[in-house]
Amino acid sequence: MAKGIRDKVAIIGMGCSKFGERWNDNAEDLMLEAFIEAIQDAGVEKNLIEAAWLSTAIEEQHVGKSGIPLAMALRLPYIPVTRVENYCASGSEAFRGAVYAVASGAADMALALGVEKLKDSGYGGLPQRSRGALNDQYWANVSAPGAFAQLAGAYQAKHAIPAHDLKRAMAQISVKSHENGFKNPKAHLRSIIDEDRVLNAPIVAEPLGLFDCCGVSDGAACAIVTTPEIAHSLGKDNLVTVKALQLSVSNGSEAHYNSWDGSYFMTTRVAAERAYMEAGINKPREQISLIEVHDCFSITELITMEDLYISTEGGAVKDVMDGFFNSDGQLPCQIDGGLKCFGHPIGASGLRMIYEMYLQMQGRANKRQVSSDPVFGLTHNLGGFPHQNVCSVVIIGMEGA
Amino acid sequence: MSVGIHAFGAHVPQLRLERSAIAAAHAWWNPGLIGMAKGQRAMANWDEDAVTMAVEAARDCLGTDSGHALAGVYLASTTMPFQDRQNSGVVAEALSLGPDLLTLDMSGSQRAGTSALTAALQTARGADSPILIVAADKRRARASSSIEMTSGDGAAALLVGPGCGVAQLLGRHTHAVDFVDHYRGQDNEFDYVWEERWTRDEGYMKLVPISAEAAMNEAGVTGTDIDHFCFPAAMRRVAGMLAKKMGIAEDSVRSNLHPEMGEAGAAHAMVMLVHALEAANPGELILVTSFGQGSDALVFEVTDAIKNMRRGRGVTGCLSAGRMENNYMRYLAFNDLIELDRGLRAEVDKQTGMTTLYRNKDMILSLFGGKCRTCGTLQFPKSNICVNPNCGATHSQDDHRFPDTMAKLNSFTADRLTYSPDPPAYYGMVEFIEGGRAMIDFTDVDPVLGLEVGMDMRMVFRVKDYDMMRGFRRYFWKAAPVYKV
Numbered sequence: 001m002a003k004g005i006r007d008k009v010a011i012i013g014m015g016c017s018k019f020g021e022r023w024n025d026n027a028e029d030l031m032l033e034a035f036i037e038a039i040q041d042a043g044v045e046k047n048l049i050e051a052a053w054l055s056t057a058i059e060e061q062h063v064g065k066s067g068i069p070l071a072m073a074l075r076l077p078y079i080p081v082t083r084v085e086n087y088c089a090s091g092s093e094a095f096r097g098a099v100y101a102v103a104s105g106a107a108d109m110a111l112a113l114g115v116e117k118l119k120d121s122g123y124g125g126l127p128q129r130s131r132g133a134l135n136d137q138y139w140a141n142v143s144a145p146g147a148f149a150q151l152a153g154a155y156q157a158k159h160a161i162p163a164h165d166l167k168r169a170m171a172q173i174s175v176k177s178h179e180n181g182f183k184n185p186k187a188h189l190r191s192i193i194d195e196d197r198v199l200n201a202p203i204v205a206e207p208l209g210l211f212d213c214c215g216v217s218d219g220a221a222c223a224i225v226t227t228p229e230i231a232h233s234l235g236k237d238n239l240v241t242v243k244a245l246q247l248s249v250s251n252g253s254e255a256h257y258n259s260w261d262g263s264y265f266m267t268t269r270v271a272a273e274r275a276y277m278e279a280g281i282n283k284p285r286e287q288i289s290l291i292e293v294h295d296c297f298s299i300t301e302l303i304t305m306e307d308l309y310i311s312t313e314g315g316a317v318k319d320v321m322d323g324f325f326n327s328d329g330q331l332p333c334q335i336d337g338g339l340k341c342f343g344h345p346i347g348a349s350g351l352r353m354i355y356e357m358y359l360q361m362q363g364r365a366n367k368r369q370v371s372s373d374p375v376f377g378l379t380h381n382l383g384g385f386p387h388q389n390v391c392s393v394v395i396i397g398m399e400g401a
Numbered sequence: 402m403s404v405g406i407h408a409f410g411a412h413v414p415q416l417r418l419e420r421s422a423i424a425a426a427h428a429w430w431n432p433g434l435i436g437m438a439k440g441q442r443a444m445a446n447w448d449e450d451a452v453t454m455a456v457e458a459a460r461d462c463l464g465t466d467s468g469h470a471l472a473g474v475y476l477a478s479t480t481m482p483f484q485d486r487q488n489s490g491v492v493a494e495a496l497s498l499g500p501d502l503l504t505l506d507m508s509g510s511q512r513a514g515t516s517a518l519t520a521a522l523q524t525a526r527g528a529d530s531p532i533l534i535v536a537a538d539k540r541r542a543r544a545s546s547s548i549e550m551t552s553g554d555g556a557a558a559l560l561v562g563p564g565c566g567v568a569q570l571l572g573r574h575t576h577a578v579d580f581v582d583h584y585r586g587q588d589n590e591f592d593y594v595w596e597e598r599w600t601r602d603e604g605y606m607k608l609v610p611i612s613a614e615a616a617m618n619e620a621g622v623t624g625t626d627i628d629h630f631c632f633p634a635a636m637r638r639v640a641g642m643l644a645k646k647m648g649i650a651e652d653s654v655r656s657n658l659h660p661e662m663g664e665a666g667a668a669h670a671m672v673m674l675v676h677a678l679e680a681a682n683p684g685e686l687i688l689v690t691s692f693g694q695g696s697d698a699l700v701f702e703v704t705d706a707i708k709n710m711r712r713g714r715g716v717t718g719c720l721s722a723g724r725m726e727n728n729y730m731r732y733l734a735f736n737d738l739i740e741l742d743r744g745l746r747a748e749v750d751k752q753t754g755m756t757t758l759y760r761n762k763d764m765i766l767s768l769f770g771g772k773c774r775t776c777g778t779l780q781f782p783k784s785n786i787c788v789n790p791n792c793g794a795t796h797s798q799d800d801h802r803f804p805d806t807m808a809k810l811n812s813f814t815a816d817r818l819t820y821s822p823d824p825p826a827y828y829g830m831v832e833f834i835e836g837g838r839a840m841i842d843f844t845d846v847d848p849v850l851g852l853e854v855g856m857d858m859r860m861v862f863r864v865k866d867y868d869m870m871r872g873f874r875r876y877f878w879k880a881a882p883v884y885k886v
Contacts, residue, residue, distance in 0.1 A: 121745070122745045123744070123745045123746060125818055128746045128749045128819070128820065129749065130749065130750065133754045133757040134757050134761055136751075136753075136866075136875075137753065137757065137758065137761070137765050137865065137875055137877060138764065138765060138782070138841075138865075138877055139840070140828035140829070140840045140841050140842045141816075141819050141820075141821060141826050141828060141842050142816075142819065142828060142840070143816055143818045143819035145814075145816065145818055146814045146816030146818065146819055146826065146828065147814075149814040149816070150812035150813060150814050150829055150830065151812075153812055153813065153814075153854055154811070154812045154854070157854050202817075203815075203817060204816075204817055204818050205814045205815065205816040205817065205818060205825075206814050206815040206816075206825070251790075252784075252788050253788065253790055255838070255840060256780050256781065256782075256788045256837070256838060256839075257778070257780065257788045257789060257790070257838075258832055258836060258837070258838055259790075261811075262811055262812040262830060385840075387830065387840055
């Protein structure tokens with residue numbers, strides 16, 4: 001196997017806009033808001049950035065195609081700007097592009113910026129759109145909640161878990177994320193909820209209720225990366241470096257070959273194994289300090305804990321109910337509120353997760369700051385549907401760890 | 402040279418709208434409707450039309466042994482979904498009958514079904530291959546009209562060909578005359594109906610006996626010989642009056658199925674004929690008549706072959722599998738008779754690329770997938786690289802038909818977010834028993850019985866989407882739960 005990315009690239013600046021219903025801001029305003037925070041954090045001049053990646057998923061709703069919207073929003077000096085889209089893993093994909101550019105030596109400093117302006121659709125939930133000329137003629141009429149809801153029944157059947165127990169564990173996941181999001185001034189949803197409220201909410205797609213679903217938000221997040229050497233030469237220490245960047249994409253096995261039982265993510269397992277190897281981690285449950293997973297729906301978070309080898313297979317319900325992933329638990333998950341409460345501007349989400357890890361590692365997370373010093377932080381995105389998806393796993397950590 | 406019916410089948414939609422619910426909604430306006438408010442009318446699901454009902458009736462008729470080399474598919478309907486795109490062509494594609502046959506749409510009259518049957522019998526006499534005749538109707542009716550009360554949606558299919566079959570044609574006659582009891586002009590949505598008493602006295606009672614007696618005469622029989630008399634009009638007691646006039650025994654008059662499903666337009670004479678065949682014994686005579694700008698009449702003699710023929714669900718099976726619907730508003734919405742606020746999600750453009758559809762028509766219309774010659778794996782859709790991770794052979798797949806393969810339900814949801822004309826939208830993963838799987842839309846889910854992982858699902862041909870902007874509709878296959886009765 002290739003040697004991988006471990007410790008070849010450092011993050012020197014990050015920014016994140018407030019997420020939410022930003023009725024009075026265009027995508028360009030959100031991009032600039034995140035960028036100003038990042039460039040001030042990095043303490044460098046804009047013209048040191050030699051290449052940029054822009055991630056958006058539903059660009060027809062806001063900026064349109066290409067890298068031009070980023071170049072124009074930030075008035076970048078005629079550098080290469082590439083726009084990437086990989087469903088909900090788009091933000092991590094932009095980060096991957098910038099990190100690889102630096103690691104390859106093609107650029108000394110690079111920018112990854114993700115943005116999404118979803119609240120111009122006229123209705124709640126993700127914008128409904130064409131899936132492609134042929135797909136529209138035979139795909140099921142799937143929404144995101146409807147696709148992910150199916151995990152619950154399959155998981156329940158496989159592990160012989162009573163429906164109510166699973167529903168309660170799912171509720172606990174949302175209750176925990178609301179507690180965390182409440183402490184986050186940039187989060188979209190800032191309210192405390194209890195289990196009863198989750199269990200009694202209207203059903204969106206059986207068995208997922210309203211509080212099992214994440215927010216649909218406007219927002220932007222970005223990262224400025226460079227080599228550890230350049231970072232040190234800029235006077236920075238206690239560097240946060242990239243340990244692993246992995247991506248796994250469905251090839252049709254889950255959707256068309258009779259082997260997958262619908263209760264887990266094949267891609268996540270593959271990406272996680274490769275990421276741990278790349279980062280040199282062999283006991284993830286002990287070694288990972290903080291985790292941000294793609295909690296588009298509560299059931300996704302629960303199952304992902306097993307696919308990332310944090311919980312044993314069938315063991316996530318117990319871990320959730322034990323508070324293992326709470327902010328004061330052994331492995332805090334969604335310490336910033338997650339997609340559930342921080343919000344989910346698709347193209348920005350992967351970068352938002354890395355932003356929180358970066359703040360926590362630098363001890364700058366204010367009320368959310370975890371007590372022990374985090375060493376490794378893992379972020380996870382899942383784009384598409386359980387039966388055909390894109391999964392990204394990113395691990396960052398302290399230099400030399 | 403003999404000619405006859407070799408197989409038969411039917412489709413009656415699962416939903417049965419209580420006529421009392423219709424009458425109750427209109428009581429303020431037309432209290433007289435309460436007098437017609439007995440029984441149920443069959444109500445097509447939102448994704449059913451004359452083409453999809455025809456496909457299901459034809460599948461019921463042909464069975465799964467697709468060894469039929471057909472000379473033609475004739476579709477009769479007064480509610481064809483397309484005015485200029487051959488509707489019978491869609492039916493033939495869905496049945497994957499191949500291109501070497503005559504497809505023909507027959508319309509324009511309530512006797513289109515029996516006229517198509519007559520034409521097919523005449524062509525098939527002495528021919529090499531049988532002809533499939535399918536009749537289907539989903540009549541549009543103004544709210545509070547009597548057609549709304551008396552009609553019901555449905556379809557019937559007959560396979561006719563040389564030889565006696567299960568019912569041999571003994572005689573037939575058509576009496577064609579421009580008697581207009583109702584009409585629907587080119588640009589009009591609804592029928593314009595003249596006084597019913599005139600239709601009865603000058604139409605039914607005078608014109609039907611002309612064709613019926615001529616047909617019986619050709620058959621060399623008289624009214625007293627008839628064991629099953631089928632007359633499809635909804636008006637009460639008319640069939641009995643006609644029987645009396647023609648010397649047909651009172652107990653030979655078959656129910657017009659008004660209590661169970663209502664009158665299925667141009668398909669109804671054939672629905673009644675299929676219903677009669679299901680009950681008939683060898684040697685019995687069936688007289689089937691129709692009415693519409695004159696009358697068709699056909700006399701059949703049931704043969705011994707009927708005892709050992711393969712039986713599908715038929716009219717009887719469909720009628721016993723109904724599901725009560727008490728919500729008249731749902732009927733109005735399904736038939737686009739009310740301006741419902743369908744929400745912004747319903748606005749997604751449903752344009753269908755004709756190039757895309759034509760290139761993929763075997764997959765979309767016939768539900769063809771692939772079978773890998775190297776590893777034997779069945780897969781949908783067919784592709785040029787095998788999905789089996791241990792195989793991966795390229796250009797190794799032969800066509801494989803999935804419509805008649807049973808499937809098991811793997812996972813599902815009831816989705817209230819995505820747009821559906823009948824929320825919640827049910828869909829999920831089904832796994833075909835012989836291999837292959839699909840994440841696919843479901844239909845005809847009983848909200849009380851619901852769905853369960855592992856249950857049997859069967860594939861049915863339905864409307865996937867309506868493109869309201871362009872008047873197109875997409876067809877595709879859906880999975881329907883098989884409820885153990």
